[in-house]
Amino acid sequence: MKQKSSAIIIFLSAAVLLFNLCGCARRDSQRVVIYSCLESFRNQDMIEQLQKDLPHISVNVQSLSTGKIASKLKAEGTKSEGDIIIGLDTAYSESLKDYLEPLNGYDDSLYLDEFKIPGREYAIWERYGGCIVINEALLAEKGLPEPACYEDLLKPEYKNLIVMPDPKSTGTGYLFLENMVNFMGEDEAFDYLDQLVENIIFFTASGSGPVNLLIQGEAAIGLGLTFTVVQEINNGMPFKIIYFDEGSPYNTSSFAMLRDRDNPKDVAAVFSYLYNHFIYRDKALFSPEPIFKNQTITIPNYPQNIVYGDMKDINDIKHKENLLKRWRY
Template identity: 40%
Template sequence: MKKILAGLLVVIAALYFFINKQDSNTLVIYSALEQYRNDDLKAHLAEKFPGLNVQIMYMPTAKVAAKVQTEKESSDADIVLGIETGYMEKMKDALADVSEYSHLDYIEGMLPEHGKYLIWESYGGGFAVNTEILEKYGIDEPKTYEDLLKPEFKNRISIQNPKSSSTGYNFYLNLRNVWGEDKALDYFDKLNENVKQYSESGSGPVKLLIQGECAVGTALTYQVVTEINNGNPLKMIYPESGSPYSLDGVSIVKGKNDKQDVKDVFTYLVNDYLVYDKDHYNPGKILEGQESKMKNYPEDIKYADMTGIDDLELRDELLGKWKY
């Protein structure tokens, strides 16, 4: 009986969404951004477009790509946001040409020539440490990847699982590029001895650092700086090979670009809200002359070799060799 009731509730919810989606005043955005950023965006859109019912649905980047690539014009989504560029490339045939929407001055070479999406953000990372934990146990700050193999870090490290986290994959790919595949895999086998937890999400290690459960974690710069500004005893350290990074994008699902509401919202997103988002959430540089307004955000970050970041076949190959 419970299974039947649960099934009915799912059907009712789906019908409710379908009926609302038929309303010309409903616009759907599939977003892979953090929930707090989605909430803020929704509030801004409600103020800017009071006559629209904008629904922002959080969905992991790979799932968005799979759905849109399969459903194409029949997708519930009108706009996709915060999707890694590798997956944007994978579903580009299901996306509209949006090259004429942006009036911003992107860094040369930042935008794809085919025009099927615009870059939303650049996010890079490094080692985040809890300075109080290091001081408590008399542990020196790690400066290199090899430092994380030291016995004093046993059960004091958290990293992302690259199979579920793009942040984790960024570190994995960078080490493969710098050291070669065999040495990188051997390194992670050794590092496993010191890892307390593999996080499913990119922000997982930061949460453990704040809770004092770990001393070191791989993390995104903007997430760590946000927590530093919130008063948490964290510090960002970059390995010698540089900050692993990737890009994500924003676009309109093909066939939805003939709707005026979609055009209006997208134009606002990629010209006005994008700048607001860089000022308040992720200052990673994608625009000419872009200056960070986020307190404590580092300048002149050296970025790592991310050759192959958009190669999904390479991603599948490397993830197939990941043991943890």
Template identity: 30%
Template sequence: MAGMTRMMTTTRNRALRVGAGLVLAALVAALPGTADAGKITVYTSYEEDELASFLEAMKKDVPDVEVDVLRLSTGDLKARILAEASNPKHDVIWGWAATSMVDPRILAMIEPYTPAGIEKVPERFRDKDGRWFATTGYMGAFCVNNEIMAKEGLPMPSSWQDLIKPEYKGKLVMPNPASSGTGYLHIASILQMMGEEKGWAYLDELDKNIDQYIKSGSKPCNVASAGEFAIGLSFALRAIKNIDEGYPITMVIPSEGAGHELEANALMASSQNKEDAKKFLDWTLSKSAEEQYNKWKSIVTMQGRTMPEKFKKAGLPDDISTVLFEMDYAWAAANQERIVAEWQRRYEK
């Protein structure tokens, strides 16, 4: 990653995150009052490959701001931020689940900020009090194997209601919401759109057609793409990538609307270098940043997006908001533990 924003620093109290044989980040744990001008620390949950692409573009656009990055999964990052609550080590949260950001303990650490260009982000994708805003996200989708459907004479589903038809018995695989964020967004969206009583009744029926609950959010799409199952409940970007690679699948966005998760950004109130932190947050709304998001993300919230051709070919509309179910992120966050426990009691196999 030579030539891009420096991601490694050899100072005291550094924290390393290693994955897939690569050193992903190093963190300067600066003491209060010792922040270096022109340098900020960013915590993120963006995937490694997209993160590298985003940071390379940012360095070209804002060369006077040096960024040290710590990349952790959503749950691990939340644990880290809460553990450091009395002495936060970072200036910015970037690309992190909105359902985690809205935790009152997290919100208490955030300083409201109105970045340049925020008017491009619809109000539904930002906090009403200005504490966070989301530029990207991911959405649920069905991956349907065309060859199996044709061979077995099965109809192409178009909705959640279609999936409980008896002809799909044993044909479905789905992520486990206890281990998969994608699995949870599916369950949370169903309970919100139907109401809990009808939602659980629907999930009882859906369970009859599920062959397996899988830990990963992407694997249901992968096994459907490989012809092991007819339908995998997964997320849109995985379907788009598999279609682009030539797998015989159709991506279906449920007609009731797709559950989704936003990846949000925020300024830490404890930051010792807020001017540079604000420059970074301003950049996340820039045209250059948007061009990078378009290469990697199924949801880009900024209005006027030009949808990539391979995304449109797979079935995404130019205006992504037309196919999203309007999630209540605070509700999804506040009720996650209860919902997952109830789901496990009913369906875990």
């Protein structure tokens, strides 16, 4: 009898543990969960502003890569723990729009026409552009001129001095690839990359990798994001931003609410704050490239009047998948 009682106790304990573990996976109706692809310092600023301006709402910000968020939402749909997504590549938002709450009640009149979303399932969070960044001190030390065009990057004197993000693992790398395909042609772009790889040190796994290697003096030329380079220039690094004639390649990220939330009022309150207030702060402080009418860039040393490249098909997931299948480096 004692053995039977012990077995019952063990069984009940296991059942309680299983119930608790299952409960951990359920959405918490007492807090708002934000899945964010933004950099850690931008997430921290968002948390601080939410705590200051919406202290009555508990908000949990989870930092995830854009690919990770897309995979989670594709698998979980509206059952996802996340209530709001922010900084997600727009191509992914477009592919996931059936899970997103329409934003028909939100005014989009301040957006540039090209950044208004027809179905209103999500809104553009930012435009981030790419540039060629050079370490002027290192090039001068080696007695080399700065490159003036993509063709220059193939010159043998730049061997083992160039670094580029990997398009398979970074949005930064992909925006350069997409731009090359658009102005060269697809086959011609991969022919060009077959030659460029001879001068590449390696392809970095993160979008900030090229800038970090320039900081360390391990590379002289990088393909990177303009706002990341400007931060380092303002920190005193001897960097110079170059735009080739084809213009700055760019992409956009977006933000949205998921459908069917357990606490829709709190989720809407947080999203409204991000939409109507915080986005302007984030643009002014961190990612200033224009998505709004009459938007000005006030960050020191940030390029003005940027000419952007041809980014046709940047939001086409199928097109992206096909290009990445051809990536062999």
